[in-house]
Amino acid sequence: MKLPSMIKGWFNNSSSPELLLQRYIETQQQSYLTSLVELFNDNLYHYLLTQSDAELAKDVLQTTWLKVMTKAACFQPQHPNSGSQPSVKAWLFSIARNSLIDELRKLSRWQFEQLEQEHIVSENLLDSIASEQTLARFNRLLESLPFHQKEAFVLQQEGFSLVEIALLTGVEHETVKSRLRYARNFIKRYLEKKQ
Numbered sequence: 001m002k003l004p005s006m007i008k009g010w011f012n013n014s015s016s017p018e019l020l021l022q023r024y025i026e027t028q029q030q031s032y033l034t035s036l037v038e039l040f041n042d043n044l045y046h047y048l049l050t051q052s053d054a055e056l057a058k059d060v061l062q063t064t065w066l067k068v069m070t071k072a073a074c075f076q077p078q079h080p081n082s083g084s085q086p087s088v089k090a091w092l093f094s095i096a097r098n099s100l101i102d103e104l105r106k107l108s109r110w111q112f113e114q115l116e117q118e119h120i121v122s123e124n125l126l127d128s129i130a131s132e133q134t135l136a137r138f139n140r141l142l143e144s145l146p147f148h149q150k151e152a153f154v155l156q157q158e159g160f161s162l163v164e165i166a167l168l169t170g171v172e173h174e175t176v177k178s179r180l181r182y183a184r185n186f187i188k189r190y191l192e193k194k195q
Helices: 005-011 017-027 030-051 054-074 088-107 123-128 132-144 147-157 162-169 173-194
Strands: none
Touching: 017 030, 017 054, 017 088, 030 054, 030 088, 030 147, 054 088, 088 162, 132 147, 132 173, 147 162, 147 173, 162 173
């Protein structure tokens, strides 16, 4: 049985992501990196998949883990411009986001293809969505959001706080709030109109 990453931490306090990364930096033992991959790989892939197609998401995911291997010592537990502590999860998503942007620039494609049904929403959300038609509308809505609004919306769904999203995307906290508000209002307005 595969446990969600948050539950895994309850069972073993010595395997916090920060501690795993620190031990990987100190020892370069692959077991610590493997544990980090087990904790975050699915979440990173889901985020990348909501921003690109499946093939590009897989490529960027590999690039992300390669960068983690080579640049792990660069992880700064204290952000220089704020008193908040970025988590390992936020650092990994930042690497994935920047790698995705680099790849999209290389490919010169900022248009996003239709996302497959099984990757767009979590199982819990699938249970609450009544029909295939509603799911298809939600996919089209998410697709039609501007990149920055979609990115903020997806990161919030991945469990990031507003402060963490601001750090990840390099914008002000209020900008993140605005992007989320516009995204939610757009989705809400459209879904209410179609009901």
